[in-house]
Amino acid sequence: MKALVILLSILILASPGSSHEGMTLKVPGEGTVIVPADVLFVSFSFTVEGENVTQGSLNASEGLNRTIEALIDGGVNRDDVSAGRGRSVSKIQSTSRVFNDTSGVCVAHEAVTLVKEEVTIRFDVTDDGLIERSFEVAAAQGAEAAISWYGLKETAGPFAEARKKAVEDAEQAARSIASAAGMRLGERLQIYEPYRPEVIQRSAALDIFEMGMADLFDLSWPWTLDPFEKGYPPEAGMLQVRSGVVVTYRVYP
Known part of the structure; x- marks a missing residue:
């Protein structure tokens, strides 16, 4: 799924008629942390x-x-x-x-x-x-x-850490995409968070793909169709805090 995001981003960068000065790159990022329940x-x-x-x-x-x-x-x-x-x-x-x-x-x-x-x-x-x-x-x-x-009653710390990882993930992906397109990554213009971080625990009723039923109908994020990278907590009492962001960067030739 990440490969698809990279491909789409390169197509946007390479689209004819674009002005180099006004070109931007929009990349999704995801961050997860595993924390004990309180x-x-x-x-x-x-x-x-x-x-x-x-x-x-x-x-x-x-x-x-x-x-x-x-x-x-x-x-x-x-x-x-x-x-x-x-x-x-x-x-x-x-x-x-x-x-x-x-x-x-x-x-x-x-x-x-x-x-x-x-x-x-x-x-x-x-x-x-x-x-x-x-x-x-x-x-x-x-x-x-x-x-x-x-x-999880105290969410401030885990939410902040997951958001930080999501932004770092987006920047790493943006640098790779810009490099693949023969361009240089510029300044960060905008960070958009479609939803607040969510707390997830392993369900006893996951299917063979380790996907919850809600995930089957949620196609808004790359991890939805990449169930083997979900990283569910391996044991009871451990929770996954997951954050998703979309970051826009300036890119230069």
């Missing part, structure tokens, strides 16, 4: 098994409320508990086949209804003791706990 989010859920959905919903809600209060008693900050809660209802029905001498008959067993209520709580990643204790408290209340995702 917050993580844990999903706590309480599941009730039964036939009555209404009663099951009440029991699941009460069970989750007890779990939340026990977590707060154990040191969780109430403000870190998500205001939104999710509820799901599923029905599980199994079948078996009974055989006699000549044929088989499918027998449907009684269906089981599961009602699950769920809430997310934020933790500082450095508070290992509280995180471990919260998992234990949830288990004692009959609830389940699982890490949902990681996040």
Whole structure:
């Protein structure tokens, strides 16, 4: 994809009728840094098994409320508990086949209804003791706990570093392109940032090309069609901060 960008840039430079004094070169740049997450989010859920959905919903809600209060008693900050809660209802029905001498008959067993209520709580990643204790408290209340995702609360430093790398990448590419066109790179005229830096973590549901579904429909940047250079963080708890810029330079013959 970068080769395509270089080719297009050279075509622009070599276009007939261009004035050398007014010629400019516009080049995209990308910068990424890998940083550790400073917050993580844990999903706590309480599941009730039964036939009555209404009663099951009440029991699941009460069970989750007890779990939340026990977590707060154990040191969780109430403000870190998500205001939104999710509820799901599923029905599980199994079948078996009974055989006699000549044929088989499918027998449907009684269906089981599961009602699950769920809430997310934020933790500082450095508070290992509280995180471990919260998992234990949830288990004692009959609830389940699982890490949902990681996040970055302090973004100023990583964003600045990613932007710096993006500008440096654009300048390196611009020098190569200008040289390939037999020209000299001049002063930087403009830096355009189409969007603010984004924080990315490796998804458990990447396809064989290691692309997220959103990337499949985002054709705005060279890395979209170059999935093997995405450089996703290799382990849980590490995040990628990615910046993209478009830099315009003056070029001279």
